[in-house]
Amino acid sequence: MSWLRIAFGTLLLTTNTLLHVPPLLLVALVKAIAPLRPIAPLRAIRRGCDSLLMGIAANWIGINTTLIRWFTRTRFTVDIDARLRPDGHYLVLANHQTWVDIPVLQAALNRRVPLLRFFLKSQLFWVPLLGLAWWALDFPFMKRYSRQQLEQRPELAGRDIAATRRACAKFMHIPVAVMNFVEGTRFTAAKHAHQASPFAHLLKPKAGGVAFVLDAMGGALHSILDVTIVYPDGRPSMLDLFANRVREVRVNIRERPIPAELLGGNYQNDPAFRERMQAWLNELWGEKDRLIAELRAA
Known part of the structure; x- marks a missing residue:
C-alpha cells in the first residue's frame, strides 16, 4: 500500500502546485512591469503585489502541510521559545539532514514568520514550475564555484557576495525570514568522518554566508531564529x-539576539573579525549538538 500512498500523495501535491504557480507568476509579472520609481501609486502597486505573492505562497505551503498531516501519521513536536512575528525580519539558522527538513521548517513556521527565503543553486531555476515560482518569490539564485575555479579566477569569489547583497537589498523593506543551512550540505556519516567534525551530530558550520547576510541586512534584522x-x-x-514511515519529528525554535560585535565587520578582509564570527558560530553549534542529544534521548 505504500506505493499507492506515495503516488496519491504526490499527485495531490503536484495538483496543489499547478493551482498556485500560475497566479503567482501573473502577480510577479505585474510587479515586474510596474517601474521602480518613487511615485506613490507605483509603490502601492508593488506593495500590493508583494502582499499577494506572500498570501499565495503561504496558502500553497499551508495546503501542502495539511496534505502531509492527512496522509501520514507523522507527529510534529514543535517547541518554540520565541516571539514570532509574521511582519518580522529574521535570519533563520538550522541544521540540515534531509530534504524533509524543508517541509518540516515550513510546517513549523508558515504564517508565524514571513515566507522563508532560501539561497538556491542557480541550476534550480530550471526545475519545472518550481524554478519560476522561486524566482517570482525573490528567492536568491547563487552560482557555486569550485575551489579550482576560484584559484584560476579569484574575481569569481566576489560574484556570490554581490548576489547576496542584491538579494538582501530586496529584503530590506519587506518582511522576510532569510534561511541558511549553516553546514552547507546535508549531514551524512561519511561527510562527518571526512570533516573530522568536533560535533557528535553535526557537520562543521560555515560562517561566510551568515556573515554576508548580517553585513548586508544586520540593521534591518530583528533577531536570529x-x-x-x-x-x-x-x-x-x-x-x-x-x-508514512516517519514516526515523529522534533523541532526546537529559539530566538537569539544578534551580537553587536558581529555587525559591521569585514569578513573577507579582516582575519580577527572572521575568527570572531567563526568562534560565535562554533559556540552556537556546540549548544545545538547538546540539544540534539537531549531531544534524541527524550
Whole structure:
C-alpha cells in the first residue's frame, strides 16, 4: 500500500502546485512591469503585489502541510521559545539532514514568520514550475564555484557576495525570514568522518554566508531564529515521509539576539573579525549538538 500512498500523495501535491504557480507568476509579472520609481501609486502597486505573492505562497505551503498531516501519521513536536512575528525580519539558522527538513521548517513556521527565503543553486531555476515560482518569490539564485575555479579566477569569489547583497537589498523593506543551512550540505556519516567534525551530530558550520547576510541586512534584522530538527528514528527521505514511515519529528525554535560585535565587520578582509564570527558560530553549534542529544534521548 505504500506505493499507492506515495503516488496519491504526490499527485495531490503536484495538483496543489499547478493551482498556485500560475497566479503567482501573473502577480510577479505585474510587479515586474510596474517601474521602480518613487511615485506613490507605483509603490502601492508593488506593495500590493508583494502582499499577494506572500498570501499565495503561504496558502500553497499551508495546503501542502495539511496534505502531509492527512496522509501520514507523522507527529510534529514543535517547541518554540520565541516571539514570532509574521511582519518580522529574521535570519533563520538550522541544521540540515534531509530534504524533509524543508517541509518540516515550513510546517513549523508558515504564517508565524514571513515566507522563508532560501539561497538556491542557480541550476534550480530550471526545475519545472518550481524554478519560476522561486524566482517570482525573490528567492536568491547563487552560482557555486569550485575551489579550482576560484584559484584560476579569484574575481569569481566576489560574484556570490554581490548576489547576496542584491538579494538582501530586496529584503530590506519587506518582511522576510532569510534561511541558511549553516553546514552547507546535508549531514551524512561519511561527510562527518571526512570533516573530522568536533560535533557528535553535526557537520562543521560555515560562517561566510551568515556573515554576508548580517553585513548586508544586520540593521534591518530583528533577531536570529535558531532551529534544531531531530528525527528520532533516523534521517528519512521524502519517500519515507510520503510512505508514512516517519514516526515523529522534533523541532526546537529559539530566538537569539544578534551580537553587536558581529555587525559591521569585514569578513573577507579582516582575519580577527572572521575568527570572531567563526568562534560565535562554533559556540552556537556546540549548544545545538547538546540539544540534539537531549531531544534524541527524550
